[in-house]
Each structure stands twice: as C-alpha cells, then as structure tokens.
Amino acid sequence: MIEPFNVYAARLLPSQELFAQGHRACQGCGPALALRYLLKALGPETIVANATGCMEIISSSWPETAWGVPWIHVAFENAAAVASGVEAGSKALRRKGRIPDKKPTVVAIAGDGGTFDIGLQALSGALERGHDFIYLCYDNEAYMNTGIQRSSGTPFGAATTTSPAGSKSFGQKTWKKDLAAIGVAHHIPYVATASIAYPFDFVEKVKKAAAVEGPALIHVFAPCPTGWRTPSNLTVRLARLAVQTGMFPLYEVENGKYHMSVDLPFLKPLDDYLKPQGRYRHLTKDVIAVLKKGIDQRYNEILEKCEANHE
Amino acid sequence: MAKAAPQSLRKGIEVSISMAEAAMQANVDVVAAYPITPQTHIVEHLSELVADGRLDAEFVPVESEHSAMSACCGSSASGARTYTATSSQGLALMHEILYIASALRLPIVMAVANRALSGPISIWNDHGDIMAERDTGWIQVFVENGQEAYDMTFHAFRVAEDHGVLLPYMINFDGFILSHVIEPIVYWSQELVDQYIGLYEPMLRLDTKNPITMGPVGIPDIYLETRKAHDFVLRESKATIVKAWDEMEKLVGRRYRPIETYKTDGARILLLTMGGVSETAMTAVDALREAGLPVGLVRIRLWRPFPFEELYEAVKDCEVLGVVDRCLSTGGPGGPVASEIKGALYHKDKRPKVVEFIAGIGGRDVRVEDFQDMAKKTLSVADGAPLPPFELVGVRE
Structure with a gap:
C-alpha cells in the first residue's frame, strides 16, 4: 500500500524541505528520514529542542545547519525540559503582548537513549506538567552516536557493543521498554507509535499531535544501517517488516483509547525481519523462539487494548 | 535624577522574600525551579505571586534542578526574561547545564543561597557549592546583606541582558545567615525599576520568522575560538557591571564596587x-x-x-x-x-x-x-x- 509513494508524495506532502539535504547522516539513515517527514507535517511555524544524539550531531556542525526552523540543542537528557521552557517562554511573551499571538508548535526530539534512559525523568516531568508540545522519540534501538551501545530500547537478543553476543551471551537479555505505555500512564491526550516506512501514517500522527492541546508523544521507529549491520538500501524495508512481523506495532492512543493503525491479517515470519540484520546474526533457534513468544505476547496485548476500545 | 527617596519604602522582610519581590518588580516572564534540599522561600513566594496575579509569569515547577536550568535555557532562548533560584545539591545537579547556559549567551538570572555540599548531608551555609561552579562562565557576585541581595537582582538583569554582555548572572547570598533572616530593606519604586532595567530585548531568539540554530556542534576547528570569545566577553563585562553600579548609585544612592x-x-x-x-x-x-x-x-x-x-x-x-x-x-x-x-x-x-x-x-x-x-x-x-x-x-x- 506504500509502494506508489513516488507517485503521490509530491501531491500529499509539501515540497519545502525544512530539514535540508547535505547533512552528515550515514547513507540510509532512518532517523534523518523521520525528521524530514516531521517537518513536512509541521511546517515552518515550529520550534525544535533537540537532545544530543545522532540527529543533533549530523545536522548542526557549525557553521552549517540543516534546520530551516528555529532549533536549540542544550544537552543529552533534557530535551523535554528545554522544550518546556521554550513553550513557557513563548506562552508568557504572547500573553504579555511582547510577540505576535501566534502559537508555534514546540517539538522535543531525542533518540531512544535520550528518551528511554537518561531523558526519562525530564520527559515524565514535561508530560505530567501538561506543556503543549510534541515529544518525538526516534528509536534506532541503541546509542548509535556513541558507538552502538545498548539502551533500554534495544530489543531482546540484539547484539550491541555493550550487549555483545558471546559464548555465554546471546546479546541483549532484557526486553524493550514500553515507551508508549509510559506516555499513556501520564494520561496525556495523544500517544502514537509510528514508522518511517509508513510516512503518511506518520505525518498524520504528527499533525494530530500538533493539533491536541497539551503534550503528545510519538515514538517513531527508524532503522540504523550502521548499528544494525544492514545494507543501507534496506532501511525502509526493514522498518516495514518490523511492523508486519509484530516487532513494532503501529497504533495510537487518543485520550486513553487504543487504535491499531495498520491492521495485519497475519504476522509475517519473524525470520524475514531478523535475517538481513547483523545484530541478530548470532541468534539460535531457541533464542528466536523466546523472542517470537515475547513479541507475539506484546502484540496481542496491544490488539486486546484496541479491541477493548471497539467493544 | 535622584528621585528615589520620596518613593522608596523601607520594609522589615525576609531576604529571600525581598529577592522574590525584586524578581516580580523586574517583571520576569518565566520562573522554572525545583526544591532540592530545603529551597529558599524565593521560588515559593514567586509561585504565590503568580497564583495571586501580582506577577504575570509562567511558573514551571520542574521535576529536578537539572531540568530547572534546562527549562531556563529554553525559556531564555525563546526571548523571555528568566529567573530561578537554587542551592547546594541543586546547584551541583545543574552543573552540566550551567556551562551551556553561558556558552549559549542566555541572560538567565539565578539566586544561589550558598550552602555546603553533601556528604555528610548538610543544609547549612558555606561556599562549597558555588566554588565548584567557579568556571562555568557566569557572572558571579557575592552579596553581604539583604539590601544588597535585593539591589543586585536588578543589577543582574540590567547587566546580563545588556547586548554587549548577554551572559547569565548568579547572585550568591549566604544560606540561612542571609536567606532566612529578616532585615530592613529599602524597596525601589516600580518606576525606578522600570527606568533601570526596562524590558528585555533579546538580540536573537527562537523565532519562526527568523530561524536560527542555537547550540551547534563545536568541531576542533572552532571550539577553541568560542571558548576564547566567551572568556573575552566575560572579562569585558566588568566595565558594564561597574557602569550599572554607578547608575544604581545615582538612582538609589547605594554604592557598590567590585x-x-x-x-x-x-x-x-x-x-x-x-x-x-x-x-x-x-x-x-x-x-x-x-x-x-x-x-x-x-x-x-x-x-x-x-x-x-x-x-x-x-x-x-x-x-x-x-x-x-x-x-x-x-x-x-x-x-x-x-x-x-x-x-x-x-x-x-x-x-x-x-x-x-x-x-x-x-x-x-x-x-x-x-x-x-x-x-x-x-x-x-x-x-x-x-x-x-x-x-x-x-x-x-
């Protein structure tokens, strides 16, 4: 259903590139694609607070910048707090008549490390306080910028430089933290998972997130060829397979109500997704069986929540 | 010029409260703060002033001092006059962001009630907290009494927001022995405050009409020069600091020197x-x-x-x-x-x-x-x- 993207893209998305080409991302970078779609969805009335990470490094090497919107980077763990300040400052200045009364969309951007791990406290605080902003976590499932170390977003079984496979290890021993559920637990108006392989779905979700009053959390899946040990031309295909195999279900939670974004009549074989990736190369059938069981269980939990919503 | 006397008001007031009221008189736009260890009454009083409608500001009750300084960075970068207060462990938790606030040239004003650092845990006064932040690139002033703490709040905004300076400013005042004592303090009239500091006009801000990139990567080819520029402007700020004290002397008759x-x-x-x-x-x-x-x-x-x-x-x-x-x-x-x-x-x-x-x-x-x-x-x-x-x-x- 996404294949005719080339045919329709020009008509459905604005041609303006607010995240410019020429940045320093690796070939086939998934997160860079996410940022490009994000800004196509939001347009120029946007202010970005970016955590330290791949996307910050590759886009802002002085004296060049890839950003066509106002952008600030402060540190690693605080994108949500910086965005809180930007939102509060803008609100105060508009109320006091110091700047035109036109509300920009404030977006915090961070990777999985900057969100699931070190940035979780700042994220929770900003969600709880109810700032009117979007938090976008681009998830490439490890600390890619610093050298492919595991995060709590790294999936079970994946090898990273700090969860290596060895004679006594099958790689990451823990399960991916459920970021969306953490967002939902804050009772914020909008939470969604998205994927760079489903750009129109992603763009629609960003627009919804911008439209709601209060905080919105989008967790976008974005493969990293460098960290996943995959060919750079497979980025989009792998992202799609992650959805189709149940590894990364796409859904949204509007005011607590779950809704599946992509209905799958059946899940594709997990091997289709795992095989092309170097980070899973070491996995034995036994470990894959454990992974499959866990993935299916999580997928079914989401399905149940979505079905409960329709009853 | 000196028309202060007839409008000034002498009050017996807790020093922390007077500093909060100075921030109110400075018409701050955003206060982001967190109460690690006992905070001073500064931020409590500011939140009351906002709640009572006496101060039109956003009070952001962040979840840590690290986020307090981070939110202050975001707020100041958006062009808002930004204030916070902290102490000891809270200041230590801000440490990382203090360097960034000054490198981004954000004129944040912060009151620091100087207290000992753990451990053992202590809430009492010394300068252990602030000495760890000596090289953060902020303007740092130590006050001796309540009047000075109050006066210096206006000086801080005046100097920090000067386009030739644009650096954050810490007002250091001793925890408890100043922060929690009641002293007679001569208030400035609002007219004098407005005359002395006016409205904050940012040189650059996060503005969708004029997009800028703040906080880019400093590759080895440029990092050293940015550090040199930061050092230069901090040294050069002394002239503005002294000039602003001279002007304060003309307005309120109190003389402050480095x-x-x-x-x-x-x-x-x-x-x-x-x-x-x-x-x-x-x-x-x-x-x-x-x-x-x-x-x-x-x-x-x-x-x-x-x-x-x-x-x-x-x-x-x-x-x-x-x-x-x-x-x-x-x-x-x-x-x-x-x-x-x-x-x-x-x-x-x-x-x-x-x-x-x-x-x-x-x-x-x-x-x-x-x-x-x-x-x-x-x-x-x-x-x-x-x-x-x-x-x-x-x-x-």
Whole structure:
C-alpha cells in the first residue's frame, strides 16, 4: 500500500524541505528520514529542542545547519525540559503582548537513549506538567552516536557493543521498554507509535499531535544501517517488516483509547525481519523462539487494548 | 535624577522574600525551579505571586534542578526574561547545564543561597557549592546583606541582558545567615525599576520568522575560538557591571564596587572575606582598631569576572593578607579563594604574604572573636612569625 509513494508524495506532502539535504547522516539513515517527514507535517511555524544524539550531531556542525526552523540543542537528557521552557517562554511573551499571538508548535526530539534512559525523568516531568508540545522519540534501538551501545530500547537478543553476543551471551537479555505505555500512564491526550516506512501514517500522527492541546508523544521507529549491520538500501524495508512481523506495532492512543493503525491479517515470519540484520546474526533457534513468544505476547496485548476500545 | 527617596519604602522582610519581590518588580516572564534540599522561600513566594496575579509569569515547577536550568535555557532562548533560584545539591545537579547556559549567551538570572555540599548531608551555609561552579562562565557576585541581595537582582538583569554582555548572572547570598533572616530593606519604586532595567530585548531568539540554530556542534576547528570569545566577553563585562553600579548609585544612592575596603588606611595586615561574614569581620576590625592594632578588611563582591586590578590596588600596601575561605579544596592547596588571590599576586614584585583560614564550613558559626583571632595570627606573621599552613578555624582534632 506504500509502494506508489513516488507517485503521490509530491501531491500529499509539501515540497519545502525544512530539514535540508547535505547533512552528515550515514547513507540510509532512518532517523534523518523521520525528521524530514516531521517537518513536512509541521511546517515552518515550529520550534525544535533537540537532545544530543545522532540527529543533533549530523545536522548542526557549525557553521552549517540543516534546520530551516528555529532549533536549540542544550544537552543529552533534557530535551523535554528545554522544550518546556521554550513553550513557557513563548506562552508568557504572547500573553504579555511582547510577540505576535501566534502559537508555534514546540517539538522535543531525542533518540531512544535520550528518551528511554537518561531523558526519562525530564520527559515524565514535561508530560505530567501538561506543556503543549510534541515529544518525538526516534528509536534506532541503541546509542548509535556513541558507538552502538545498548539502551533500554534495544530489543531482546540484539547484539550491541555493550550487549555483545558471546559464548555465554546471546546479546541483549532484557526486553524493550514500553515507551508508549509510559506516555499513556501520564494520561496525556495523544500517544502514537509510528514508522518511517509508513510516512503518511506518520505525518498524520504528527499533525494530530500538533493539533491536541497539551503534550503528545510519538515514538517513531527508524532503522540504523550502521548499528544494525544492514545494507543501507534496506532501511525502509526493514522498518516495514518490523511492523508486519509484530516487532513494532503501529497504533495510537487518543485520550486513553487504543487504535491499531495498520491492521495485519497475519504476522509475517519473524525470520524475514531478523535475517538481513547483523545484530541478530548470532541468534539460535531457541533464542528466536523466546523472542517470537515475547513479541507475539506484546502484540496481542496491544490488539486486546484496541479491541477493548471497539467493544 | 535622584528621585528615589520620596518613593522608596523601607520594609522589615525576609531576604529571600525581598529577592522574590525584586524578581516580580523586574517583571520576569518565566520562573522554572525545583526544591532540592530545603529551597529558599524565593521560588515559593514567586509561585504565590503568580497564583495571586501580582506577577504575570509562567511558573514551571520542574521535576529536578537539572531540568530547572534546562527549562531556563529554553525559556531564555525563546526571548523571555528568566529567573530561578537554587542551592547546594541543586546547584551541583545543574552543573552540566550551567556551562551551556553561558556558552549559549542566555541572560538567565539565578539566586544561589550558598550552602555546603553533601556528604555528610548538610543544609547549612558555606561556599562549597558555588566554588565548584567557579568556571562555568557566569557572572558571579557575592552579596553581604539583604539590601544588597535585593539591589543586585536588578543589577543582574540590567547587566546580563545588556547586548554587549548577554551572559547569565548568579547572585550568591549566604544560606540561612542571609536567606532566612529578616532585615530592613529599602524597596525601589516600580518606576525606578522600570527606568533601570526596562524590558528585555533579546538580540536573537527562537523565532519562526527568523530561524536560527542555537547550540551547534563545536568541531576542533572552532571550539577553541568560542571558548576564547566567551572568556573575552566575560572579562569585558566588568566595565558594564561597574557602569550599572554607578547608575544604581545615582538612582538609589547605594554604592557598590567590585572590591570593597574597610579601614585599610595604615593597616599592616588585611583580612579578606566574601559574602555575609564580611559584616561580622567589620565588627572585629572595629574592635581591633579601637585596641590600636593596624588591621583592615578587603571584601570581594565581584568573583567573576575576577577584578584583578581592583584587588591588587586594595591589598598592595599591606604586609600580610589573611584570606578567609568558606570552602575547603579537599586534598589541594587549602581554600579556593586564597589560591586565586595567590595566583593573582604571584607575578607582582610588591605583594603581601598570604595566610589562609578556612572558616564557617557546613554552618559552623564564625564569631567576631574568631575574626579577631585570625587577624592577630595574621599580624603575628607580619611581626616575623613563620607562615603557618592553612587553618581550619575551630576544628576539633
């Protein structure tokens, strides 16, 4: 259903590139694609607070910048707090008549490390306080910028430089933290998972997130060829397979109500997704069986929540 | 010009509350704060002022001091006048972001109620917290009393937001011995405040009509030059700092200098202090002078940028300088202020000897008699006694 993207893209998305080409991302970078779609969805009335990470490094090497919107980077763990300040400052200045009364969309951007791990406290605080902003976590499932170390977003079984496979290890021993559920637990108006392989779905979700009053959390899946040990031309295909195999279900939670974004009549074989990736190369059938069981269980939990919503 | 007197109002008020009200008079747009260890009453009072509609600002009750400074960065970058207050552990948790706030040239104003750092856990007064933030690139001023704490809040906005400066500004005031005491404070009229600081006009801000990139990567080819520029502007800010004090003197009649001296004429030895203990030290100097001892006092108000010339001018004629630190540089040379003073004097042909005292650590009381004792020990060095190693005043062995 996404294949005719080339045919329709020009008509459905604005041609303006607010995240410019020429940045320093690796070939086939998934997160860079996410940022490009994000800004196509939001347009120029946007202010970005970016955590330290791949996307910050590759886009802002002085004296060049890839950003066509106002952008600030402060540190690693605080994108949500910086965005809180930007939102509060803008609100105060508009109320006091110091700047035109036109509300920009404030977006915090961070990777999985900057969100699931070190940035979780700042994220929770900003969600709880109810700032009117979007938090976008681009998830490439490890600390890619610093050298492919595991995060709590790294999936079970994946090898990273700090969860290596060895004679006594099958790689990451823990399960991916459920970021969306953490967002939902804050009772914020909008939470969604998205994927760079489903750009129109992603763009629609960003627009919804911008439209709601209060905080919105989008967790976008974005493969990293460098960290996943995959060919750079497979980025989009792998992202799609992650959805189709149940590894990364796409859904949204509007005011607590779950809704599946992509209905799958059946899940594709997990091997289709795992095989092309170097980070899973070491996995034995036994470990894959454990992974499959866990993935299916999580997928079914989401399905149940979505079905409960329709009853 | 001086029309302050008829409109000024003298109040007996807790110093922290007066600082919050100064921030209100400065019409701050955003306050982001967190109460790690006991906060001062500054942010509590500011949140009340917002709740009562007396201050039109966004009060952001963040979930940590790290996020407080981060939110302040975001707010200041958006063009809003931004204020916060902190202390000890909270300041330490902000540490990482303090460097970034100054490197981004964001004119955030922060009151720091100086207190000891853990461990053991302590909520009491010393300068251990702030000395760890010495090199963060902020303007740093130490005040001696409540009036100065209140006045300096206006000075801070005036200097920090100056387009030739654009640096964040810390007002250091001693925890408890200043923050929680009630003092008589002469308030400025709103008219005077408006005249002195006006509205904040950011040079650059996060504006969708003029998109800018703030906080880019500093590759080795440019990092050094940005550090040089930061150092340069912080040093150069001294002229603006002094000029803004001159103008304050014209408006309200109180005179502030980077370095203050007290009874230094004819003094063979000088004590050197920073912050609230200075007033106790002055009382000690009075008593010693009455007893005929040639003793005086030098106080540092401006800590960053460091006033090298003014300091030398103040101490060059004495024989021995007794530096009273409020912080211990563990395993190091003794006290951080004394190290700095010795460094500042080292290349001078004519310079006093330096005796080092470390006093008032973790809330240990420093009495008038303690200062008299320090002065006498310093005087004994002037009389030929050997230079002692640094002394932890009042320590039980």
